[in-house]
Amino acid sequence: xxxxxxxxxxxxxxxxxxxxxxxxxxxxxxxxxxxxxxxxxxxxxxxxxxxxxxxxxxxxxxxxxxxxxxxxxxxxxxxxxxxxxxxxxxxxxxxxxxxxxxxxxxxxxxxxxxxxxxxxxxxxxxxxxxxxxxxxxxxxxxxxxxxxxxxxxxxxxxxxxxxxxxxxxxxxxxxxxxxxxxxxxxxxxxxxxxxxxxxxxxxxxxxxxxxxxxxxxxxxxxxxxxxxxxxxxxxxx
Numbered sequence: 001x002x003x004x005x006x007x008x009x010x011x012x013x014x015x016x017x018x019x020x021x022x023x024x025x026x027x028x029x030x031x032x033x034x035x036x037x038x039x040x041x042x043x044x045x046x047x048x049x050x051x052x053x054x055x056x057x058x059x060x061x062x063x064x065x066x067x068x069x070x071x072x073x074x075x076x077x078x079x080x081x082x083x084x085x086x087x088x089x090x091x092x093x094x095x096x097x098x099x100x101x102x103x104x105x106x107x108x109x110x111x112x113x114x115x116x117x118x119x120x121x122x123x124x125x126x127x128x129x130x131x132x133x134x135x136x137x138x139x140x141x142x143x144x145x146x147x148x149x150x151x152x153x154x155x156x157x158x159x160x161x162x163x164x165x166x167x168x169x170x171x172x173x174x175x176x177x178x179x180x181x182x183x184x185x186x187x188x189x190x191x192x193x194x195x196x197x198x199x200x201x202x203x204x205x206x207x208x209x210x211x212x213x214x215x216x217x218x219x220x221x222x223x224x225x226x227x228x229x230x231x232x233x234x235x236x237x
Contacts, residue, residue, distance in 0.1 A: 004228030103135030
């Protein structure tokens with residue numbers, strides 16, 4: 001298969017890892033995602049991965065209940081490490097060599113994030129999972145995903161969600177919601193579309209980094225995205 005995007009940053013939401021559960025990590029979903037990543041690695045794609053933590057602890061939710069925002073965000077970043085280690089385990093059980101690199105140093109369980117080392121891992125065919133967000137409170141894992149994509153010079157950011165692209169309104173609530181096949185960064189910002197936070201979109205716009213939003217639950221979608229096929233919604237300049 002012809003690959004259009006050689007190096008990608010795959011952004012996964014923590015909520016997606018719950019599947020139909022109400023909390024935590026659904027092992028069936030974990031296995032499914034690992035298979036999808038393994039498929040593109042076999043094609044020669046170099047994937048970096050960022051995973052959220054909404055399935056365990058969301059910092060902004062803790063802050064809304066009275067917690068100190070920095071403390072709550074630090075807890076959320078630690079929760080992303082748990083998700084990252086789970087994904088590493090699922091991938092390596094399928095024979096995919098994987099490294100977890102954390103923005104918060106914790107050498108006992110994973111490597112500290114060093115940009116040049118991360119790029120070297122990717123060049124050697126290893127999947128790199130970037131944990132602990134940016135390492136700083138007040139930044140979401142969406143922003144962390146775009147930031148890491150810029151740092152490793154990824155060709156594409158893939159945001160894998162529970163819906164098959166970007167809509168003008170929530171398609172789960174509104175049956176008449178209209179799906180966009182293509183959008184610009186300005187479209188997303190001006191219309192207030194809930195793709196990812198404004199900081200992440202602004203970062204992508206500054207470097208003209210394309211973003212593909214697609215349904216993670218459909219087998220083959222990530223493969224189609226790296227091949228440049230029409231799937232989900234493409235956000236460019």
